[in-house]
Amino acid sequence: MAHDCVIVGAGPAGMAAALTLADHGVRPLVLDRAARPGGQIYRAASASPLPDRSVLGADYAAGAELITAYTASGADHRAEADVWHVGADGKILFSTDGGTCQAEAREILLCPGALERPMPIPGWTLPGVMTAGAAQVMLKSDAVVAEGAVFAGSGPLLYLIVAQYLRLGVKVAALVDTTPRDNYLRAAPLLAGALRVPSMLTKGLSLLHEIRQAGIPVFRWASDLQVLGQDRARGLRFVTPKGAQEIAADTVFLHHGVTPNPNMTRALGVQHDWNPDQLCWHVRRDPFGQSTLAHVSVAGDGGAIVGAEGAQCEGRLAALNMLCRLGRIDRATRDHLARADLTRLKRLAGVRRFIDRLYRPQAALRVPQCPDTLVCRCEERSLGDLRAGFDAGARDPNALKSLTRCGMGPCQGRQCGPIVSQLLADWRDEPVSEVGYYRLRSPQRLLSLQELSRFNRVHPAPEEAQ
Amino acid sequence: MFRSLRTDAPARVRVLVNGHPVEVPAGQSVWSALALSGQITTRKAALSAQDRSAYCAMGVCFECLVDIDGLPNQQACLRRVTEGMQITMQTITEDTKAEL
Numbered sequence: 001m002a003h004d005c006v007i008v009g010a011g012p013a014g015m016a017a018a019l020t021l022a023d024h025g026v027r028p029l030v031l032d033r034a035a036r037p038g039g040q041i042y043r044a045a046s047a048s049p050l051p052d053r054s055v056l057g058a059d060y061a062a063g064a065e066l067i068t069a070y071t072a073s074g075a076d077h078r079a080e081a082d083v084w085h086v087g088a089d090g091k092i093l094f095s096t097d098g099g100t101c102q103a104e105a106r107e108i109l110l111c112p113g114a115l116e117r118p119m120p121i122p123g124w125t126l127p128g129v130m131t132a133g134a135a136q137v138m139l140k141s142d143a144v145v146a147e148g149a150v151f152a153g154s155g156p157l158l159y160l161i162v163a164q165y166l167r168l169g170v171k172v173a174a175l176v177d178t179t180p181r182d183n184y185l186r187a188a189p190l191l192a193g194a195l196r197v198p199s200m201l202t203k204g205l206s207l208l209h210e211i212r213q214a215g216i217p218v219f220r221w222a223s224d225l226q227v228l229g230q231d232r233a234r235g236l237r238f239v240t241p242k243g244a245q246e247i248a249a250d251t252v253f254l255h256h257g258v259t260p261n262p263n264m265t266r267a268l269g270v271q272h273d274w275n276p277d278q279l280c281w282h283v284r285r286d287p288f289g290q291s292t293l294a295h296v297s298v299a300g301d302g303g304a305i306v307g308a309e310g311a312q313c314e315g316r317l318a319a320l321n322m323l324c325r326l327g328r329i330d331r332a333t334r335d336h337l338a339r340a341d342l343t344r345l346k347r348l349a350g351v352r353r354f355i356d357r358l359y360r361p362q363a364a365l366r367v368p369q370c371p372d373t374l375v376c377r378c379e380e381r382s383l384g385d386l387r388a389g390f391d392a393g394a395r396d397p398n399a400l401k402s403l404t405r406c407g408m409g410p411c412q413g414r415q416c417g418p419i420v421s422q423l424l425a426d427w428r429d430e431p432v433s434e435v436g437y438y439r440l441r442s443p444q445r446l447l448s449l450q451e452l453s454r455f456n457r458v459h460p461a462p463e464e465a466q
Numbered sequence: 467m468f469r470s471l472r473t474d475a476p477a478r479v480r481v482l483v484n485g486h487p488v489e490v491p492a493g494q495s496v497w498s499a500l501a502l503s504g505q506i507t508t509r510k511a512a513l514s515a516q517d518r519s520a521y522c523a524m525g526v527c528f529e530c531l532v533d534i535d536g537l538p539n540q541q542a543c544l545r546r547v548t549e550g551m552q553i554t555m556q557t558i559t560e561d562t563k564a565e566l
């Protein structure tokens with residue numbers, strides 16, 4: 001028996017969609033691999049292990065309200081449900097509680113969110129090197145922090161976690177800012193667009209102010225980053241206009257932006273387009289989030305980076321369109337109800353363009369510069385290995401993968417994929433859009449035979465099965 | 467150095483990390499048990515056998531693969547601790563991989 005709608009991902013996008021569906025009498029099945037709903041930004045917002053969650057900011061507290069409304073909406077939420085196959089035939093497979101489940105959907109909404117852009121600097125595979133997002137996750141889910149860490153990179157999420165650490169009294173060794181000086185000039189013409197949502201801009205600026213006030217060492221215009229240490233991280237070396245610097249630290253958090261998590265939409269075979277402003281692949285969609293497969297929609301950061309508020313707008317729009325496709329509302333109603341979110345998204349896009357340009361990552365940090373720096377963390381393939389593969393004739397990501405095994409490990413290219421496409425584009429002297437990306441297949445995670453042998457189907461509750 | 471900011475007195479569970487008993491708040495991630503116990507190596511790299519540790523903490527990098535109660539390839543950042551759980555560093559290399 002098929003569900004009217006299955007949503008993958010209960011972040012802002014998925015939760016907002018579920019609320020709109022519920023308003024019109026559709027009770028979606030929602031699958032999320034986390035222990036609680038909330039997604040990245042509102043992770044554990046409803047049950048924070050922190051003594052005082054207000055230090056995480058007003059946005060975080062607001063998330064608790066969204067989660068409460070979502071929980072009351074009647075959506076069939078399945079926590080710790082890790083989806084590893086979404087088929088064009090509407091069948092969805094996921095792992096939960098040591099077993100495997102199958103659900104079937106008329107309409108599928110994918111809201112898998114973003115992942116952090118890799119920063120393949122020398123030493124980035126050493127124990128003790130993590131992403132700034134990892135610091136967020138540990139703080140929000142488990143109230144675990146790293147004392148005396150150095151934070152390096154660029155962008156609002158990096159400044160946010162540093163500010164959160166400082167508010168909590170956690171010692172920060174340094175903030176090493178890699179935003180290139182040139183970005184400020186290039187972003188300036190886009191400032192007018194960003195000022196259409198002034199609150200977003202002031203939020204960002206106040207974070208930087210707060211960090212400076214705290215008096216921790218802040219290094220700007222940093223480049224040539226390298227993690228120090230043999231068997232684990234011991235610090236970070238980098239260069240600023242004042243010369244080479246070294247900071248000792250046993251934890252190094254890296255971050256220079258987020259990109260849509262591509263594996264599910266890639267494996268499903270919907271169309272993607274390279275976006276040169278965000279330097280990542282976007283899922284090709286209509287204004288309601290409908291992909292090139294009519295019954296599959298994508299909302300939130302999993303389609304293109306829109307941020308938490310944009311993700312909610314997109315979630316609601318996708319829900320309205322699915323309601324229309326399911327015959328619950330007519331087109332005129334859909335279009336009428338969509339107006340406010342479409343307008344808001346336009347405004348938010350102005351801010352996004354400014355942020356994207358201001359925090360565009362350094363080209364030299366997006367691909368390795370040293371031949372022995374690893375690109376593929378799983379299969380341990382270095383820049384030199386890949387170059388040898390290219391010289392041997394492997395000119396596209398899939399050919400390079402079969403020749404070198406780069407991208408064949410358990411992460412299925414989530415880390416090396418963007419690096420490989422960029423390297424090939426540089427070497428071929430062609431745009432990334434020409435080079436393309438790995439061809440991906442299900443399952444999107446490691447599975448054991450034991451898990452597969454414990455098989456169940458998930459059906460809609462009888463009263464709503466039609 | 468990882469530490470916990472919790473000031474409440476959560477129920478604790480006792481797990482074994484590489485054979486050493488460690489107490490952690492119930493419901494926390496397996497990775498947090500490793501981090502708080504200072505034993506941060508999760509696995510050996512497949513070829514070089516170099517130490518690796520959790521990188522993303524959100525289930526996308528697969529660096530945190532550990533052995534839990536005899537089952538290999540478990541993502542420490544996604545699994546949660548339960549009483550008596552045995553967590554050990556994973557040492558699967560190229561040669562042993564084929565059997566899985």
Ligand SMILES: Cc1cc2nc3c(=O)[nH]c(=O)nc-3n(C[C@H](O)[C@H](O)[C@H](O)COP(=O)(O)OP(=O)(O)OC[C@H]3O[C@@H](n4cnc5c(N)ncnc54)[C@H](O)[C@@H]3O)c2cc1C
Pocket residue numbers: 008009010011012013014031032033034038039040041042081082083084111112113114115116132133134136137157160258264299300301302307308309311524
């Ligand atoms: C690590 C990280 C930390 C971030 N922290 C912040 C922050 O503090 N503040 C901020 O403004 N923005 C933050 N962001 C940006 C964030 O992506 C957006 O602000 C917002 O959360 C996007 O909402 P979303 O609903 O599109 O996706 P998300 O909030 O990312 O939600 C996606 C959900 O899908 C689930 N999921 C993904 N894949 C699967 C699968 N295969 N099976 C089952 N479930 C799956 C995830 O568990 C998650 O709950 C962060 C991003 C990342 C990557």
Ligand code: FES
Pocket residue numbers: 519520521522523524525526527528529530531541542543544
């Ligand atoms: S730390 Fe990345 S998957 Fe667990």
